[in-house]
Amino acid sequence: MSMVNALPLPVLLPLLGAALALVARRSPRAQVAISLLVLSASLAVAILLMWHTHTHGPMALWLGAWSEPLGIALVADRLSALMLLVSSFVILTVLVFAIGQGVADGDEDSPLAIYFPTYLVLSAGVSNAFLAGDLFNLFVSFEMLLFASFVLLTLGGSGTRIRAGTTYVIVSMVSSFLFLVAVAGVYAAAGTVNLAQLSVRLPDIDSRVALALQLLLLTVFGIKAAIFPMSAWLPDSYPSASAPVSAVFAGLLTKVGVYAIIRTQFLLFPDSPLEHLIMGAGLVTMLVGILGAVAQPGIKRMLSFTLVSHIGYMLFGIGLATEAGLSAAVFYVAHHITVQTALFLIAGLIERAGGSTIIDRLGGLAAGAPGLAFLFFVPAMNLAGIPPFSGFVGKVALIQAGVEVGGAAAWLLIIGSVVTSLLTLYAIAKTWSYAFWRPRQEGTEHQTLEMPALTPSWGRLSDAIGAAVVAQRPQTPITPPTKAVPVRRDMPPAMFGGAAAVVAFSIGLSLFAGPLFRYTDAAAEQMITRDSYVQVVLPMEEGR
Template identity: 80%
Template sequence: MTVANLLPMPVLLPLLGAALTLVARRHPRVQVAISIAVLAASLAVAATLMWSTHHDGPIALWLGAWSEPLGIALVADRISALMLLISSFVILVVLVFAIGQGVADGDEDSPLAIYFPTYLVLSAGVSNAFLAGDLFNLFVSFEMLLFASFVLLTLGGSGTRIRAGTTYVIVSMVSSFLFLSAIAGVYAATGTVNLAQLSLRLPEIDPTVSLALQLMLLTVFGIKAAVFPMSAWLPDSYPSAPVPVSAVFAGLLTKVGVYAIVRTQFLLFPESPLHHLIMGAGLLTMIIGILGAVAQPGIKRMLSFTLVSHIGYMLFGIGLASESGVSAAIFYIAHHITVQTALFLISGLIERVGGSTVIDRLGGLAASTPVLAVLFFVPAMNLAGIPPFSGFVGKVGLLQAGTQDGSVIAWTLVVGSVVTSLLTLYAVAKTWSAAFWRPRAVEGQDQTFEMPTLTPSFGRLSDAIGAAVAAQRPSTPIAPPPAVTQVERPMPPLMLGAAAAVVAFSLGLSLFAGPLFTYTDAAARQMLSSDAYVRAVLPEEAP
């Protein structure tokens, strides 16, 4: 069997696993075993594909009995293989974290029967998006993510989650309509939706039509990636989800949108006049997002706004459209997936130990749980770009690429990147100091409450405090309820180990930043020159 025959496995294995876990819905241990086995196999396939694409170039596989190029093409090159490997690792570890929660809480009545198949469908959608060789298959990937995301967001059926899920679905349906419209326009103009064929045909159509199609696609993927001003939905949706769900969403879903921008921007529109528009959107996304993060009283909402803000760094590198800029953007995507996932998982541990994720209700955790203090501190400093972490390496790469460009907008983004990094440091340092270093708030002290999230057991309020303030709006100052107590629970080893594994992986990216940057340099060169991609998909039509 050739390596190309492995291309469908990251999609087919999770879908098969989803079917099997539905059959085994009355047997949670069987569901756990199937899910772990399927995701571990997908991770192994992703590692094999990454090795093969790095040494042998892009690989493609046509599915179905249709003659080329009418069939469905799956394609892997350096960037898609890297994204596939990191996403497979994150999805597997977050599932282990979720299993640890269920075991620790003894949650026999929680909706785990539907959680496992839906989570596996989400994994298949993410993998399919990275491997899709045509626009319609990419659209199918987004629809798989929409279906799975809505179910996962609304687990537990609380009013907060239903509202957040409804907002997410409405925004996603609007973007899906725009995406279908863009696909129809692309097909009408070129007669194909295959990405390799489009790279050959789009330069031949009217430039005005090509620009309109590019703007439509950028708008669609900008919504998916939470690019300002299309990012308002994210901070209200992610914090309300169960911790494992918000962690995998924060780590992966927006990056699928960013990946789609990278793929279409350089494969379909390499001579685009919109590079400065992308850079401007990146600057606004950075600044608006981090200002929102600084103002948040809750850890999860603060992390959600930093998630939006740091999408701007990726747009910075994409907009530069140079080898060094694209390489730094790819590196930063890989870094941010792991760091953001780790921080959301650790926020769940903070809520478990401290009884809340509202900063004013926390304190003294460094003394009671020093391991948790270290686990939060490392990815927080990584996110802020403190040396020698991978966040610092990625940001330095972007700043160097910006100074090499030398344009006014590039220098403006260099300054904006530094300011955003400093404000990120302020936001995470304030959170760490308040939650871990200062003494715990005394009972009866005026405090600020945030809409509580449901526990990791997918449906129950974390404690009596959450029940007392469930009807309050986020960040609404109110008087504390009488006889406030902070409920502390120990950290289950499986949850702690999963969070530590993601932190360790992020440190691995820092330790091997040199080889990783060499890899992303090669991925950027491959991305900026579409010849190898086209030859792998359409050897007879390649130039």
């Protein structure tokens, strides 16, 4: 089979898996097997697509019975292939974590029959967004994400989750309406919604109309990416969900918005007059987000605000509109997906270990769970940008790109990025000190954890994965005692291993930062020149 014919597989496989999981709703083990098999296959396809696009250039596949300019185009280039690979890995490992935790075990917190199909639909929506070759297909991707996100956010039906889910849906519906308006406006102005065709036709339309369309698309994608002041919904929505759900949301969903900004900015509006607006939004997003993070008493809310803050780093590189800036932004997106996912998963482990994610209620975890302490320390330092981790490499690359551009806006962003990095380190260090090193306060529950072996046998791992039908939580609720009482609670290998795998992947990005930067440099050059993308989608006579 030609690699071009494999383009739909990252979308079709999860959708087929979702249908099969619904059919197998009475067999939890079958749902687990189907989901793991489908997502593993999607990851394998993503690896092949990344290799092929890097060695042979972009590729496109037209779907449907329409003639090519009117059909549905799926397009993969270096940028989309990298995003597809990182997202496929994160989605698979988070599912393993969820199985280990018992999120999908049919208890009152997450109905089993709907969890796996919805999660697979989410995976299909993410993949479709990265491969979409036209604005309307991108809109369909966002709607798939909206449907799956609402279901996953509200699993369990608690009041907090329903309120958070309702806020999320209202904001998403507003952005969807604006997106439809933008799609209609683009079609009215240019007669097409295909991205490659738009790159050819938009320079010929009235500059004021093009500016209005660009502002509308930036607003839509800014809501999706949680750019200030369109980010107020995120800190209340993500912490209320279960650890696996909040982890995959934090790692991926905002990055789909960032990806859409990158794709439309450099493909449709290469000579944008809004570069300084994007840079200003990046600076404000950095500072407001990190100031919110410093003030938070809970780990999940602190991480939610740092998530908003570090979107500003990506806007930093996008706003510079240079090859070096774009390459650094793409590198930072890949880095941040893995680190933010890892930290939200580890927050779930901390909640399991200490019974809370409020740092004033935690303490002594370093002694009770040294493996968990190490697992938190690595991505925490990575997020703060401590050398030699990928966060440091990405931030240095952004600063270098800003110095090359010069000017007041670039230097303000450089200063803002350094301040944000220092405040991130402060927020992370505060959490580290309170949760892991401070002695646990009197009158709170003291727990000694049984950490899994770092190299569990295949039998133990299989048992953990197959334990989706068995609740991983204690059979009786633990009430806070009047004095410290030792309580033992195991940590399933699949749960610990899923978080450790994401941490290991982030370390791999640090170890292979050089080759990855050469890849992102090539991706940035490809996006700025645009010729290879346009010519692989359109007939040669129209692409020129």
